[in-house]
Amino acid sequence: MSQENVAIFANPLIMRLEHGAALTDEDRARLIALTANPRRVPARTDLIHENEKPRDIHLIIQGLACRYKLLADGSRAITAFLIPGDFSHFQIPLLNAMDHSVATVTPSVVVDITKTEIDSLLSNNPRVAQALTWAGLVDDAISREWLASMGRRSADRQMAHLFCELLTRLRTVGCATESSFELPLTQEEIGDTIGISSVHVNRILQQLRDDGLIAQRGKTLTIIDVERLNGFAGFNANYLHL
Amino acid sequence: MSQENVAIFANPLIMRLEHGAALTDEDRARLIALTANPRRVPARTDLIHENEKPRDIHLIIQGLACRYKLLADGSRAITAFLIPGDFSHFQIPLLNAMDHSVATVTPSVVVDITKTEIDSLLSNNPRVAQALTWAGLVDDAISREWLASMGRRSADRQMAHLFCELLTRLRTVGCATESSFELPLTQEEIGDTIGISSVHVNRILQQLRDDGLIAQRGKTLTIIDVERLNGFAGFNANYLHL
DNA sequence: CGTTTGATTGACACGAGTCAACACCAGTGG
DNA sequence: CCACTGGTGTTGACTCGTGTCAATCAAACG
Numbered sequence: 001m002s003q004e005n006v007a008i009f010a011n012p013l014i015m016r017l018e019h020g021a022a023l024t025d026e027d028r029a030r031l032i033a034l035t036a037n038p039r040r041v042p043a044r045t046d047l048i049h050e051n052e053k054p055r056d057i058h059l060i061i062q063g064l065a066c067r068y069k070l071l072a073d074g075s076r077a078i079t080a081f082l083i084p085g086d087f088s089h090f091q092i093p094l095l096n097a098m099d100h101s102v103a104t105v106t107p108s109v110v111v112d113i114t115k116t117e118i119d120s121l122l123s124n125n126p127r128v129a130q131a132l133t134w135a136g137l138v139d140d141a142i143s144r145e146w147l148a149s150m151g152r153r154s155a156d157r158q159m160a161h162l163f164c165e166l167l168t169r170l171r172t173v174g175c176a177t178e179s180s181f182e183l184p185l186t187q188e189e190i191g192d193t194i195g196i197s198s199v200h201v202n203r204i205l206q207q208l209r210d211d212g213l214i215a216q217r218g219k220t221l222t223i224i225d226v227e228r229l230n231g232f233a234g235f236n237a238n239y240l241h242l
Numbered sequence: 243m244s245q246e247n248v249a250i251f252a253n254p255l256i257m258r259l260e261h262g263a264a265l266t267d268e269d270r271a272r273l274i275a276l277t278a279n280p281r282r283v284p285a286r287t288d289l290i291h292e293n294e295k296p297r298d299i300h301l302i303i304q305g306l307a308c309r310y311k312l313l314a315d316g317s318r319a320i321t322a323f324l325i326p327g328d329f330s331h332f333q334i335p336l337l338n339a340m341d342h343s344v345a346t347v348t349p350s351v352v353v354d355i356t357k358t359e360i361d362s363l364l365s366n367n368p369r370v371a372q373a374l375t376w377a378g379l380v381d382d383a384i385s386r387e388w389l390a391s392m393g394r395r396s397a398d399r400q401m402a403h404l405f406c407e408l409l410t411r412l413r414t415v416g417c418a419t420e421s422s423f424e425l426p427l428t429q430e431e432i433g434d435t436i437g438i439s440s441v442h443v444n445r446i447l448q449q450l451r452d453d454g455l456i457a458q459r460g461k462t463l464t465i466i467d468v469e470r471l472n473g474f475a476g477f478n479a480n481y482l483h484l
Numbered sequence: 485c486g487t488t489t490g491a492t493t494g495a496c497a498c499g500a501g502t503c504a505a506c507a508c509c510a511g512t513g514g
Numbered sequence: 515c516c517a518c519t520g521g522t523g524t525t526g527a528c529t530c531g532t533g534t535c536a537a538t539c540a541a542a543c544g
């Protein structure tokens with residue numbers, strides 16, 4: 001494989017967007033060019049903050065980021081995770097003020113893409129435009145699945161569902177093995193995601209481990225039997241539209 | 243006011259989209275033309291069902307509809323309400339299979355808009371295109387707010403928040419007075435929305451009434467003191483981007 | 485009018501939160 | 515190199531919000 005192909009196929013954005021449209025080599029080259037100036041961002045750093053006027057969009061190349069909202073009582077709700085290849089919505093500069101914040105969870109590599117670059121991409125590369133639109137629809141679908149999960153799944157199944165989703169998404173961008181991936185979240189962050197206390201997160205993790213559904217070695221989470229965890233969680237990957 | 247103007251300003255789609263872009267008279271005329279063939283749909287009827295291939299998009303002119311998902315255990319989660327002027331996402335035909343269902347809650351008036359019509363609108367009326375994009379972003383923002391609500395608000399505040407949101411949204415399309423609107427949901431449907439049992443919905447409604455926050459006469463819900471309910475719910479309309 | 489659907493109520497069980505203490509690091513600075 | 519520190523994970527005790535079940539009531543409807 002040539003040096004260039006390695007770069008192309010190792011690019012998580014391209015890996016993801018391939019699922020949304022049949023990209024051409026030129027499309028891929030444009031996307032590669034887009035990621036020419038990555039920057040390193042420390043862990044727990046806001047990429048953009050609620051109420052700020054959005055300008056660039058932020059593409060995650062490496063690491064993990066999240067969308068979150070702070071509530072009046074000081075509590076936090078994490079409403080989405082951005083894994084490599086994900087980005088803050090490409091049409092977001094249309095809004096005058098962010099309704100949520102986006103922050104890194106781990107040290108990350110991020111590319112800031114200007115509205116101009118996006119507009120040029122959208123008008124010159126229709127397949128990329130379609131793929132970006134597809135990615136937006138998938139993000140919506142994930143929100144809906146999370147809503148269903150929070151509303152109607154018990155906390156243990158909800159957590160299992162989150163792990164199933166993360167495994168599937170991380171696999172599509174080459175960031176997970178068959179059955180394991182890095183889960184660099186604190187238990188408090190997991191709690192802010194599924195809407196429970198960190199103490200309860202701890203207990204549920206123990207339960208999932210005791211039930212032989214998952215294993216944790218450091219920050220690596222291994223799903224012992226993917227089929228069984230899918231079944232337990234009621235996970236059906238349809239909504240990821242792969 | 244001319245007959246035509248009445249039609250234009252009474253059109254909930256236009257009323258909503260005015261918030262997303264500065265429409266011209268021609269834009270409005272195109273949008274009016276789009277709604278030329280409405281149809282009546284009985285209550286509790288699917289407009290489109292999960293797993294189906296989406297073709298048309300569905301615009302609500304009158305009535306109330308919702309997005310929902312059924313889970314493996316038979317429970318239901320309502321992930322969004324579609325009020326007059328709302329529509330199933332205009333880019334959804336890009337997907338091969340719906341990841342959720344859309345159904346009427348009440349008897350409704352609906353317009354089916356073909357992908358062709360949408361594409362024509364998008365390419366000929368850039369301001370409408372922008373407004374539709376804006377509407378999509380607002381729908382996303384609502385999902386995120388609901389996620390934050392489900393995760394981190396107590397059931398009573400969450401319900402209060404829902405009422406604050408519905409009042410605000412319904413007012414923008416002329417379907418609510420200063421402080422009251424029709425709430426045609428059963429308590430079970432409210433429960434499927436905020437993720438609690440219908441029994442608990444009943445108790446919380448009583449509590450909100452006893453606290454003098456809301457009043458119900460038949461299906462009309464009146465918010466006795468909007469400021470106070472906003473405060474109780476921690477409601478901030480920013481995320482609706484009006 | 486029966487029948488059905490939705491609202492209401494009470495009793496009871498259990499999931500999950502809170503509080504507090506403690507263990508276990510990894511990093512830091514003396 | 516080791517004590518110190520702050521962040522994170524773990525545990526137990528207790529409380530309370532919510533779910534479940536079941537019965538009853540009220541209202542809508544054919």
